[in-house]
Amino acid sequence: MKIVEEVKxxxxxxxEEKVSALLNYHxxxxxxxxxxxxxxxxxxxxxxxxxxxxxxxxxxxHDIGHAVSLKDHEAEGCKxxxxxxxxxxxxxxxxxxxxxxxxxxxxGAPKNSLLEEIIGDADFAHAGMDNFMEISNLLRKEMCNFVxxxxxxxxxxxxxxxFILGIKYYTNYAKNTFExxxxxxxxxxxxxxxxxxxxxxxxxxxxxQKSTARGIETMFRLTARNQINLSSIADNKANIMLTINAxxxxxxxxxxxxxxxxxxxxxxxPGIILIIGCLISLVFAIFSVIPKYGTGNYSxxxxxxxxxxxxxxxxxxxxxxxxxxxxxxxxxxxxDYLYGTLTKDQYNLGxxxxxxxxxxxxxxxxxxxxxxxxxxxFLFQYLSKYL
Numbered sequence: 184m185k186i187v188e189e190v191k192x193x194x195x196x197x198x199e200e201k202v203s204a205l206l207n208y209h210x211x212x213x214x215x216x217x218x219x220x221x222x223x224x225x226x227x228x229x230x231x232x233x234x235x236x237x238x239x240x241x242x243x244x245h246d247i248g249h250a251v252s253l254k255d256h257e258a259e260g261c262k263x264x265x266x267x268x269x270x271x272x273x274x275x276x277x278x279x280x281x282x283x284x285x286x287x288x289x290x291g292a293p294k295n296s297l298l299e300e301i302i303g304d305a306d307f308a309h310a311g312m313d314n315f316m317e318i319s320n321l322l323r324k325e326m327c328n329f330v331x332x333x334x335x336x337x338x339x340x341x342x343x344x345x346f347i348l349g350i351k352y353y354t355n356y357a358k359n360t361f362e363x364x365x366x367x368x369x370x371x372x373x374x375x376x377x378x379x380x381x382x383x384x385x386x387x388x389x390x391x392q393k394s395t396a397r398g399i400e401t402m403f404r405l406t407a408r409n410q411i412n413l414s415s416i417a418d419n420k421a422n423i424m425l426t427i428n429a430x431x432x433x434x435x436x437x438x439x440x441x442x443x444x445x446x447x448x449x450x451x452x453p454g455i456i457l458i459i460g461c462l463i464s465l466v467f468a469i470f471s472v473i474p475k476y477g478t479g480n481y482s483x484x485x486x487x488x489x490x491x492x493x494x495x496x497x498x499x500x501x502x503x504x505x506x507x508x509x510x511x512x513x514x515x516x517x518x519d520y521l522y523g524t525l526t527k528d529q530y531n532l533g534x535x536x537x538x539x540x541x542x543x544x545x546x547x548x549x550x551x552x553x554x555x556x557x558x559x560x561f562l563f564q565y566l567s568k569y570l
Contacts, residue, residue, distance in 0.1 A: 208322035218242040220305035241284030300353035311361020424468040460553015467546035
């Protein structure tokens, strides 16, 4: 029994740290349910403590391989289980039995022993529960998080109908407890398909499904990197203008003060023009680099309606961590919400960047015009005096 508690603690920690939050169905909650039902069926079948430990341990490991591979997670789960159990000093026979049970959870895999039948029934237990439709919606949500697995509602429920029709329970406990409810759930799924078939909606063109999750992530990554680079370039340009204008204003003010004490005022007017131009240019450059952030104020209504961009620190620095964590987890679990927020964040970054470059453009233009006018004024005064 001790090994079961150790495996349970390991699995919970592993899911929190390594399994993607995009897996709405294949989550720690599903694993917890399978482990619980496995223990219940094992007791009903009268298994000894060692056999019960094997099937419950396998239940905790059966989906953990999703952290490594979505397609071959059973094999990866076996590797993780073997490494952990070996480190805990479990004998080879125990480990092999656990691996067999994990392999038996693969759809279509034969059940060659009572232990494999028990974990197989436990893995499909949700099909024989009253909340099957809600649990199934979690799987659809998970599929929507991966573009290559996304499909229409009607197609999804057709797949679900094929799945639930193909389920066969092996143990007496499962036959008596889950089978009657499974038959009811079949009718529920059939009604759902009939309802969706009545709503003739335009299907999504295949061309719109060609993009992949990796492609979308790459797009956002490149866009963010480009905007950060452009912002860095803008800051460097602003720094140049701040340095030049600050130096020129300091020098020109000193020179103009000395000029006023002499009878030669050739540099006075051009100096004043350049001072004014440099000051205006300096102001525009400062405005372009002044840090901007939000008020940090928010309302529960904004969070519920998903109006708040949780990727920008200015919106959440006054928010309690628990509220922020809840909002971020909700965002990570919803494909449309996540990418919608990323899109909004990129758009807002672009708006800020455009404003920064606009102010810099004013700064450079004012500096150029004032410099040219000052030089021309000086030449005009000099030529009119000596020619």
